[in-house]
Structures are given as structure tokens and as C-alpha cells.
Amino acid sequence: QEQLMEKDQCITKLQDALQKEREKNSRLQSRYTQQAAELKRREQLVNRMREKLSQFTDRHRDRGVSIEIMNTLPKQSGPRDAMSQSARHDGRKDEALRLMLERREAELREAMKLRHSLTTLLHALKSDMQQTLKEMGKTVEEMEMEEREEKTSDTSRLVKSEQSLGDHVTGGVFLEWTRVQQRLMELQEQSPSTVQTDQEKLLAQLEEELEQSRELVRIQQQLLQDSVVSPLPDPLIDSYYLEEWERLQDKWAEFNRQRRSFQQERQAFTDAAIRLGHERCEFDQQKALLLKQQFLSTSPVMKTLQSNRRESTALSDLRTMAPDRLSLSPCVTPSSEGSEVTPWSGQNTGLTPNTPELYCILQLPF
Secondary structure, three states: OHHHHHHHHHHHHHHHHHHHHHHHHHHHHHHHHHHHHHHHHHHHHHHHHHHHHHHHHHHHHOOOOOOOOOOOOOOOOOHHHHHHHHHHHHHHHHHHHHHHHHHHHHHHHHHHHHHHHHHHHHHHHHHHHHHHHHHHOOOHHHHHHHHHHHHHHHHHHHHHHHHHHOHHHHOOHHHHHHHHHHHHHHHHHHOOHHHHHHHHHHHHHHHHHHHHHHHHHHHHHHHHHHHHOOOOOHHHOOHHHHHHHHHHHHHHHHHHHHHHHHHHHHHHHHHHHHHHHHHHHHHHHHHHHHHHHHHHHHOHHHHHHHHHHHHHHHHHHHHHHOOOOOOOEOOOOHHHOOOOOOOOOOOOOOOEOOHHHHHHHOOOOO
């Protein structure tokens, strides 16, 4: 684990160094863009100077043919003297402009050369960085072999290019890059290849053992599950489904039975309610009739009518049912008390039975 931690630290250091180099490369590219903009500005200035120079040369040509006289005698100042002075002034001005234009052209050529050299150097630095990134993913042995082959050529080429351009142009980027490469080499040498190979072998062995342990645990779980839950034979695979189906059918039959019993109870309750309603109506009718009879029985008129009706009914029954057993007795009145009453005198007597005779005929207790 300590070796792995050291390896991680080395990787982080390498990544930091690479990040720094990328930042330097970005700064160099920005400087390159600035110089390119400055070069364009100078080109535009040179073009403007050329236009001005062409204008001056055209104006000088339009003056016409003149004869130059050497060792001229001094003359009085006049209009021609002023013209000659202006011509000399224009000639000096044209010469100055020509010299300035030549200098600008020389600077432009130098800037173009510098730009070409800087572009070449940046391209070389970019390719070197890409190669370094690719080498970081390779093994240590391959990196050592390739670095031993290309170390001298690449480093010397970059350093020579920087020396030719000057530190004021590149800012010492390539020198720093060579130092970073040397530091990377030192860090890689500090972690020997044998240690890394041993670590890789150990990691591979641990991964293999872990995979074997997982497979063993899976087999043990499968065996434990098979021992706890015994598998069913093929004919009984669907037995759980059949049991559930039978249980469902039983519940459905029980539900139908309860529904029928509920319907029967509801019908019986309805019939009982209807019968109770009819009985209540009959009870109310009987109650009303009884009250009517009680009311009529309490009235004196109805009492006399009932007594007369009873007597007439009793006499008719006696005459029809037992004419032989009926013994008539004379009806005694207060006016006939003390006088002799003959049984067959129809003027003063009536044929009415006695009370004991009536009870005897009707078979009632007296």
C-alpha cells in the first residue's frame, strides 16, 4: 500500500508538472498571437508608407525634364532660388522616407523569420508534450528505452531553437520543459520497474483470489438454498397453482352460499314485515269493532233491544228444539196476586218459561 501511495504521489506530481507546462504553452501561444497582431500592424504601416512614397515619386516625375549643373555660380535670390530650395527639401524628404521604408521592410523580414521560427518551435513543443502524454500510459521499460534514444536529440534541438530565438521571445519555456522532463525521469527512476511489476502481480493475484472467493460463496449459498428448500418433482411443479385454484373455488362456493342465505333471510324478513303489516291492520279493525260493540253495549236502548232479541230467540229455540219438555206456567202479575189462576186461561196468562228451565234447556250452570 505504501508503494501504491508513492506511485499515486508520483502520478499527481507528474500531472501537476504537465498542467504547468500546458499553462506555459498557453502563455506562449498568447504571446505568439500578440506578436502576430503586431506584425500585421507593422505590415499595414509599411503599406501606408509605400503608398505615400509612391505619391511622392509620382509628383516628382511630373515636374518635367531638367538639366543638373554642377559647380553653379551663386546667383541672386529670387523665385528660382526658392524653387531650387524646395526641390532639395523634397529630395531629402524622399530620401528619408526611402530609408525608413527600407528599415521597415528589414524589420518585417526579421519578424517573419521570427514568426516562422516561433511557429516551428511551438509545433515541436506540442509534439513533445503529446509524446510525453503517450509515454505516461506505457510501461516503465518502454519509456526508458524510448527516452534513452530520443533524449539527446529532442533536448538539444529545443534548446538550440530557444538559444537562436532568445530568452526574451520564449521566456525560457523550453529550458523549464527540459527540467520538467528530467524531474519526470528522476521520479520514474525512484520507483523501480521490479516493484511495479511485483505490485501488478500481487494485485492480479488478489483479484483472482477475490473472484474465487465470490464463486465459492455463491456455490455455498446455492447449496444451502437447495438443502433448505427441496425441489419438487416435475409432476408437482404446478401443485401450488392447483392448491391456490382449489382454495379460490372453495372461497367462491362459500361466497355463493352466503349470498343465497342472505337472499333467503332478506325474503323472509320482507314476508314477515308484510304479514306483520296485515296483522296490524286486522288488529286495528278488531280493536275498532270491539270499541264499537262496547260503546253500543253501554247504551240503554241497545240493552232493551238485545234483551228482547234474546228472549224471542230463546222462545223460538225452545219451541223448535224441545216442545215436549217445555212446561208453561202462568205469568203472575201484581194485579192477579191472591186470585186463582188457571193454567189454560189465555186472557190473563202468558206462555213464558222460568229461569231455571231456560238454563236447563240451554245446558248452562245455574
